[in-house]
Amino acid sequence: MLAMRELSVGFAGGLALRRATLSVARGERLGVAGESGSGKTMLGLACLGMLPEVAVVTGSVRFDGGELVGAAERDLRRLRGQRIAMVFQEPLSALNPLRRVGELIAEPLRLHRGLSRAAALDRACALLSEVGLPDPASRLRQYPHEMSGGQRQRVTIALALACDPDLLIADEPTTALDVQVAAHILALLRALSESRRMALILISHDLRAIAAVTDRLAVLYGGDIIEEGPTADVLAAPRHPYTQGLIAARPTLSARRDRNAPLPTIPGTVPALAHLPPGCRFAGRCPVELPVCRSTRPAGNPACHRGGP
Ligand SMILES: Nc1ncnc2c1ncn2[C@@H]1O[C@H](COP(=O)(O)OP(=O)(O)OP(=O)(O)O)[C@@H](O)[C@H]1O
Ligand code: SF4
Numbered sequence: 001m002l003a004m005r006e007l008s009v010g011f012a013g014g015l016a017l018r019r020a021t022l023s024v025a026r027g028e029r030l031g032v033a034g035e036s037g038s039g040k041t042m043l044g045l046a047c048l049g050m051l052p053e054v055a056v057v058t059g060s061v062r063f064d065g066g067e068l069v070g071a072a073e074r075d076l077r078r079l080r081g082q083r084i085a086m087v088f089q090e091p092l093s094a095l096n097p098l099r100r101v102g103e104l105i106a107e108p109l110r111l112h113r114g115l116s117r118a119a120a121l122d123r124a125c126a127l128l129s130e131v132g133l134p135d136p137a138s139r140l141r142q143y144p145h146e147m148s149g150g151q152r153q154r155v156t157i158a159l160a161l162a163c164d165p166d167l168l169i170a171d172e173p174t175t176a177l178d179v180q181v182a183a184h185i186l187a188l189l190r191a192l193s194e195s196r197r198m199a200l201i202l203i204s205h206d207l208r209a210i211a212a213v214t215d216r217l218a219v220l221y222g223g224d225i226i227e228e229g230p231t232a233d234v235l236a237a238p239r240h241p242y243t244q245g246l247i248a249a250r251p252t253l254s255a256r257r258d259r260n261a262p263l264p265t266i267p268g269t270v271p272a273l274a275h276l277p278p279g280c281r282f283a284g285r286c287p288v289e290l291p292v293c294r295s296t297r298p299a300g301n302p303a304c305h306r307g308g309p
């Protein structure tokens with residue numbers, strides 16, 4: 001349904017995404033993991049044709065056969081909200097504070113689906129119920145600031161679902177929420193994807209969230225997709241040195257770790273775009289680096305000159 005081929009996103013400082021190739025099928029749940037600045041949000045925005053204007057984009061993103069790179073804004077706007085929707089990290093900024101929740105959700109239904117005001121409000125009420133908000137009828141009259149963070153995130157999900165999208169992109173949807181509320185929201189996203197056969201891209205730096213929700217996982221480092229595969233397989237037996245380090249640093253995901261040993265961490269941080277090596281972008285931090293690594297970009301899955309383990 002969504003196919004990204006050799007997609008690069010460049011800024012003045014360098015490439016934030018480098019020749020990314022990925023696909024998502026109907027009903028599939030793909031996780032995108034990686035440290036801050038690895039290009040996760042750029043990848044998500046590319047699927048909506050919403051990259052910043054200053055970005056130089058090459059390659060292709062096809063949705064249901066249609067090309068999104070270079071598409072007219074009018075065509076992209078029709079896709080967004082109707083076929084592809086996005087849920088962002090911070091629910092407050094995604095909701096107009098001056099509009100009541102009912103009106104917010106009813107608006108796209110009236111605009112895109114031609115529903116009457118009453119029918120749209122009825123549908124909004126059903127959506128609020130579907131995302132697990134108690135007493136949805138009275139919620140319709142509330143303003144976003146009258147709700148808790150978790151309730152607001154449920155409203156943004158209801159808003160994203162309003163026009164029955166085929167693909168939902170959730171970019172760190174639970175970062176602003178406490179652990180228990182986050183777990184409910186993640187379970188909700190998974191259940192909605194299952195019941196609606198809706199494809200889901202879950203972008204997160206939290207591997208536990210990705211493990212709980214997704215079937216497939218793509219790991220990003222410095223704008224490169226460095227490893228991809230079934231989520232359970234990648235987490236159980238990571239093949240790229242970066243993924244191995246990432247998982248070793250997460251105590252609950254690493255089966256082999258001695259509970260009393262200090263937590264391992266990956267030394268260093270992702271360098272700025274302008275300072276990333278032209279070859280493997282993990283060179284300089286990689287514990288098993290080879291002489292070829294800095295100059296020549298590794299291909300394959302995992303994208304590593306050493307291949308698999
Ligand atoms: N408008 C912009 N202008 C220049 N560089 C940008 C712009 N937006 C993003 N970048 C750069 O692109 C790279 C990838 O950014 P992106 O937002 O995709 O990272 P991320 O993986 O989503 O990080 P986080 O986990 O912090 O959200 C970063 O190095 C960032 O500095
Ligand atoms: S290509 Fe080289 S530097 Fe990169 S992860 Fe593999 S071994 Fe390490």
Ligand SMILES: [Mg+2]
Pocket residue numbers: 040041042171
């Ligand atoms: Mg981001």
